[in-house]
Every structure is written in C-alpha cells, then in structure tokens.
Amino acid sequence: xxxxxxxxxxxxxxxxxxxxLKCEQHLGHNAMYWYKQSAKxxxxxxxxxxxxxxxxxxxxxxxxxxxxxxxxHLFLHxxxxxxxxxxxxxxxxxxxxxxxxxxxYFGPGTRLTVL
Amino acid sequence: xxxxxxxxxxxxxxxxxSLELGCNYSYGGTVNLFWYVQYPGQHLQLLLKYFxxxxxxxxxxxxxxxxxxxxxxxxxxxxxxQWSDTAEYFCALGNTGKLIFGQGTTLQVKP
Numbered sequence: 001x002x003x004x005x006x007x008x009x010x011x012x013x014x015x016x017x018x019x020x021l022k023c024e025q026h027l028g029h030n031a032m033y034w035y036k037q038s039a040k041x042x043x044x045x046x047x048x049x050x051x052x053x054x055x056x057x058x059x060x061x062x063x064x065x066x067x068x069x070x071x072x073h074l075f076l077h078x079x080x081x082x083x084x085x086x087x088x089x090x091x092x093x094x095x096x097x098x099x100x101x102x103x104x105y106f107g108p109g110t111r112l113t114v115l
Numbered sequence: 116x117x118x119x120x121x122x123x124x125x126x127x128x129x130x131x132x133s134l135e136l137g138c139n140y141s142y143g144g145t146v147n148l149f150w151y152v153q154y155p156g157q158h159l160q161l162l163l164k165y166f167x168x169x170x171x172x173x174x175x176x177x178x179x180x181x182x183x184x185x186x187x188x189x190x191x192x193x194x195x196x197q198w199s200d201t202a203e204y205f206c207a208l209g210n211t212g213k214l215i216f217g218q219g220t221t222l223q224v225k226p
Contacts (some may be wrong), residue, residue: 031212043205056213090159100157104214106159
C-alpha cells in the first residue's frame with residue numbers, strides 16, 4: 001500500500017492546454033520529488049522540495065512549473081507542452097534533509113499524453 | 116558525474132531458475148544503493164537498500180544484493196524465481212537527497 005497518491009492517473013492534453021498534476025503524501029515526510037519516466041530511459045529527476053523549498057531543478061523546461069504549498073502536497077503545472085513530454089510522471093516523498101539519501105516512496109504516477 | 120548502469124535490459128527465465136541482475140555505478144564517494152521493483156500496473160516499491168555495514172543485504176520476497184566496492188557493483192540475486200517476480204527492476208544510487216536510477220531491467224518469468 002502506498003502512502004503517496006497522485007491525480008489524475010491518466011491525462012490527455014493538447015499542446016495549448018494548461019493542466020496540473022497533483023501529489024499528496026500521507027507519511028509525514030518533508031521531502032517531495034517529481035520524476036519523469038519515459039519508455040526505454042532511466043527515471044529522470046525533475047524537481048526536489050525539502051520543507052517546501054525547491055532544492056533541485058534538473059534543467060527542466062519552464063513549461064513545467066512545480067508548486068509545493070506545504071510538506072504534504074506537490075503540484076506540477078503544465079502549459080504549452082510538446083508531444084515528447086508524453087510520459088509517466090511519478091511523485092515520491094522521503095523523510096527529508098538534503099544531506100541524506102533516504103528511501104523514497106513513490107506514487108502510482110500520472111500517464112500523460114500530449115497530442 | 117554519478118551514473119548507474121544496468122547491463123541486462125530484458126531477462127526471460129523459467130520458474131525456479133536463479134536470477135542475477137547486474138548493476139554498476141560510477142561515484143567516488145560514500146554510496147547508498149537501492150533496488151526498486153515495479154510490478155505490472157503498480158507503483159515503484161523498495162526491494163532492498165544498502166547504506167553501510169554488511170555488504171550482503173537481504174530484502175523482501177527472497178531477494179538479496181551484494182555490494183562489492185572494488186567492482187562498483189550492487190547486483191541483485193534470487194535463488195529461485197517465481198512467476199509473480201515478473202516486473203521491472205531498477206537499481207539506484209542515492210546521494211545528497213537524490214536518487215539516480217539505472218535504465219531498468221524487465222524480468223519475465225515463464226510458468
């Protein structure tokens with residue numbers, strides 16, 4: 001059973017649309033992450049938040065905009081995406097602290113298709 | 116630069132066969148290493164992890180992994196696989212709060 005939930009589970013959007021992905025963790029963690037999982041490629045870390053502060057932006061294009069209003073919630077706002085952005089977007093959480101390499105707990109992901 | 120490499124992209128085994136999935140990493144400092152598994156239609160979940168101490172780590176469902184520092188390796192093993200082990204397996208290197216993943220290995224176990 002996962003303590004990390006993601007909505008929606010599936011999303012189809014056009015290149016001119018604006019949509020948001022939501023992640024919520026029920027584990028009392030302080031760090032949250034966004035990853036992109038594309039076919040035949042390693043999971044790519046996109047953003048890291050610790051105690052609501054962004055501590056990592058892995059050269060992600062500005063058409064992806066994260067938001068972390070509190071330690072339990074993480075959003076990924078999407079606008080003017082490209083077809084190559086189609087992928088599974090995974091959220092994860094961990095206990096937190098930039099000096100540690102905690103176990104991360106993953107949500108089920110949002111399958112995004114950009115037409 | 117830190118990186119993780121998994122040599123086998125697709126492995127097909129019969130039930131009861133032994134399994135070994137290769138994982139090599141590139142990093143000169145202290146490492147924390149993980150194996151995650153993703154069963155069909157399910158989320159990524161932790162199989163086992165190595166932080167320090169005994170280099171032979173035991174995880175869930177009969178899996179184990181051995182950290183060999185001199186070879187920069189953290190191979191995953193299971194003596195006898197079951198059909199339910201069919202999944203994708205990811206090796207990851209942890210450092211300063213981040214995880215760096217390998218490409219993943221798809222394991223198909225035939226009944």
